Amino acid sequence: MRILFVCLGNICRSPTAEGVFRHRLAEAGLAETVAVDSCGTGSWHIGKSPDSRAQAAARQRGVDLSQLRARQLEAADFDRFDYLLAMDDDNLASLEAMRPADCSAHVGLLLDFAGEPGRPVPDPYYGGEQGFDEVFDLVERAADGLIEHLRERLGRGQ
Numbered sequence: 392m393r394i395l396f397v398c399l400g401n402i403c404r405s406p407t408a409e410g411v412f413r414h415r416l417a418e419a420g421l422a423e424t425v426a427v428d429s430c431g432t433g434s435w436h437i438g439k440s441p442d443s444r445a446q447a448a449a450r451q452r453g454v455d456l457s458q459l460r461a462r463q464l465e466a467a468d469f470d471r472f473d474y475l476l477a478m479d480d481d482n483l484a485s486l487e488a489m490r491p492a493d494c495s496a497h498v499g500l501l502l503d504f505a506g507e508p509g510r511p512v513p514d515p516y517y518g519g520e521q522g523f524d525e526v527f528d529l530v531e532r533a534a535d536g537l538i539e540h541l542r543e544r545l546g547r548g549q
């Protein structure tokens with residue numbers, strides 16, 4: 392099972408989702424079963440580390456984002472991943488515009504898995520540090536729901 396988290400720049404929200412979710416998968420004993428990655432719909436930050444504010448917010452909560460590097464969404468991602476999860480409606484629209492007609496992957500919003508369908512993870516880039524804590528909180532809630540969903544799909548119960 393392969394999951395791709397998608398935002399605009401791949402330096403704030405989707406790397407946070409990748410880091411949190413990888414951490415949770417390891418705790419859940421699913422690290423070998425579910426692979427995670429992240430990307431941005433834009434090209435501005437390709438090759439860059441996550442924003443220092445995103446790294447700090449994650450580090451405070453025990454998640455290390457320092458090894459991640461930004462990349463851009465590409466057409467092959469629709470074949471490679473089972474779930475492509477957008478942070479907001481703009482990211483989702485970019486995904487839908489690029490999605491091949493025969494793509495069978497799940498393409499939707501991340502917070503659909505937090506029981507909050509339609510709610511975006513707000514872009515924290517131009518705001519203050521508290522926005523990065525909010526991103527972390529929202530992503531954590533979605534991680535719980537997504538792991539539960541994957542367990543059901545994988546037939547592992549719980």
Ligand code: 4NP
Pocket residue numbers: 398399400401402403404405431435514515516
């Ligand atoms: P992200 O945040 O999409 O969560 O990585 C942003 C990062 C950079 C920009 C916008 C959003 N930017 O305009 O450069």
